[in-house]
Amino acid sequence: MRHHHIFPLAALLLVWPLIDLHAGGVPLHDLVPGADAFTPAPSPAVPAVLDLQTAQRLALQNNPSLQAAQARAAQAHERVRQAWSRYLPRLEGTAGATHVRPPKNQRPALPSSGFSFVTSNVFSTGPQDVYQAALNATLTLFDGFQREFALAAARFSEQGSQAAYREAQRVLLSAVAESYFLAQLARQRRTIAEADEAFNLRQLKDAQAREAAGAGSLSDVLTFQVQVNLARAQKIQADQEERVALTGLAALMGLPEGTFDRSITLAPLGEPDPERLWMPSIQDALAYATKHRPDLDQSRFALQAAEAGVGSVKSRFFPSVNLFGTLEGSRIHDAGLARDDFGSSVGIALVVPLFSGGEDVFRVREALRSRREAQETLRQGTINAASEVQAAVEQILGAQEQFRLQQENAVLVRKNRDLVEKEYAAGQASLVRLTQAQRDLVQAQGQLAQARIALESAWVKLHSATGRILEGF
Known part of the structure; x- marks a missing residue:
């Protein structure tokens, strides 16, 4: 059953920064311009005899x-x-929709948009709509x-x-x-x-x-x-x-x-x-x-x-060592992403600085x-x-x-x-x-x-x- 639509996932990705801010102790009303507008302080009570x-x-x-x-x-x-x-760890979610119109004299791959391993083997000779979603996680182990x-x-x-x-x-x-x-x-x-x-x-x-x-x-x-x-x-x-x-x-x-x-x-x-x-x-x-x-x-x-x-x-x-994981999916002509449309990857990356000018x-x-x-x-x-x-x-x-x-x-x-x-x-x-x-x-x-x-x-x-x-x- 393909009833898992992309729109709930996109909504979650949109509100996730707000959830992150709230978890960090930032009131949500602080994000609204003018919600914490300046108000003059009341005049303090000064006693009749001031020491x-x-x-x-x-x-x-x-x-x-x-x-x-x-x-x-x-x-x-x-x-x-x-x-x-x-x-x-750092979590990032992405979602997108792409309309592809390839040239008539070749069979191109779908444009790269961060979903390479899912879409690298998908070819088409006519216009098509591609719907994509991904969740990326990164954890720095040593820097x-x-x-x-x-x-x-x-x-x-x-x-x-x-x-x-x-x-x-x-x-x-x-x-x-x-x-x-x-x-x-x-x-x-x-x-x-x-x-x-x-x-x-x-x-x-x-x-x-x-x-x-x-x-x-x-x-x-x-x-x-x-x-x-x-x-x-x-x-x-x-x-x-x-x-x-x-x-x-x-x-x-x-x-x-x-x-x-x-x-x-x-x-x-x-x-x-x-x-x-x-x-x-x-x-x-x-x-x-x-x-x-x-x-x-x-x-x-x-x-x-x-x-x-x-x-x-x-x-x-x-050097720095990072642990990363990715969950990503793509579907053509249909925004309803199901479990079978998603793939995952996990790995570890070593970055060694060699020369920075x-x-x-x-x-x-x-x-x-x-x-x-x-x-x-x-x-x-x-x-x-x-x-x-x-x-x-x-x-x-x-x-x-x-x-x-x-x-x-x-x-x-x-x-x-x-x-x-x-x-x-x-x-x-x-x-x-x-x-x-x-x-x-x-x-x-x-x-x-x-x-x-x-x-x-x-x-x-x-x-x-x-x-x-x-x-x-």
């Missing part, structure tokens, strides 16, 4: 550049699966360890991509901290300007009262009014600097609006932890950086991948130089990491000294300002001394705030240089 850790956590969750790095790491994982697939080296390279590349993702996290966390501290410094300056404004407003009211009573001068009133205006100008500038810093912070956090709501405030900075005033150990910092910095891990994996690449190109000089030799040379590049990149990365750690430690030491000095100086200047204020109220100090003492206090408070932020920023730079900033994330 540094929360800002960093939200940035890791929503920053688009970091999401892109994560996608690159996922791509590398898929390349590992591709390398694994080379150990599996000079090329698959092993390719798999190793893919694995090292995947690990390198994961390290690159962690490196992107390290850079992002450091950038978020810098923007956060810039906003904190602007807020501190605004607080200082508000206190300066309040002090001068109080002095202005007293000067106006004395002038009204005939015991003061208009010059004092005008001087304090100028000081009030200067304080307000400083407050406006500090507020603008804070909004600009918060805008940069919002961009790093991946907020679609690119800014924060004005109801959101930063958590108070407070006094530094006692640990911030300890002297860091350069040796411990260098040892930690060498072991934990993601960019160094990335360079190490790149070197290992390059070494595997050398082995992969050298394997091209070895020098291409393989040049590939080896290229791979060796790629390995050298990876070695030098790792060496330069190690030098850069050590330099960053050294610079961060020096910044911490300088920031600690500055903070202690400015902290002591701010106490002295405030005490002096309070004494001058009392003397001015008692008529024993001039207006010039009072305004100068107030300006000295504002300057000292600003320098203290800057030293406080510089101390925190220096520690962040050290933790970023060593990779310790990634702890807890």
